[in-house]
Amino acid sequence: MLQKKKRVKLYGQKLKKLNHDIFERDNYTCIICGTYVSDEHKFHHEPCGIEKSDELSGGVVLCDKCHYARHNTDKLKEIKTKCEDYLRSLYGEQD
Template sequence: MFQKQKRVKLYGKKLKKLNHDIFERDNHRCIVCGKYVDDSHKFHHEPCGQEKSDIISGGVVLCDNCHYARHNTDKLKLIKTKCEEYLRDLYG
């Protein structure tokens, strides 16, 4: 039987450092379209929803347009898959 992973919820300086580290790792570029994104934006959790966790292997940089599309358009599955594959390539 698989044990459910415990969610990590960070606040304050720890969350700010995680955000900075994710933006540095992704070169401040949206992983979908390559557009520059400054780190005043918050990283995108993948997976999102109840399974999200504040860990480096669970966050990616998305521009506003791709983030909107990830949640609200017919590109949802395409962007979700791209995020998952990107993180899997980095972290296994």
């Protein structure tokens, strides 16, 4: 039987630290277009929706424009794939 991956839900200082760590890892730049992004923003979960998990291997920095496009335009699949490929290049295949 396949095991469901346990999703992590962080709050408060732990979530703030994760956000900081993701921004540090991604050098405060959008992984899609390279624009500087302040860590006053929140990282983007990939995958998003019910599968999202508060983990270093499940978050990326996206600027507002690319984040909007990820959810609301015909570029959503392209951006989703770039996010997944980026995370896979850092962490390998995720179960």
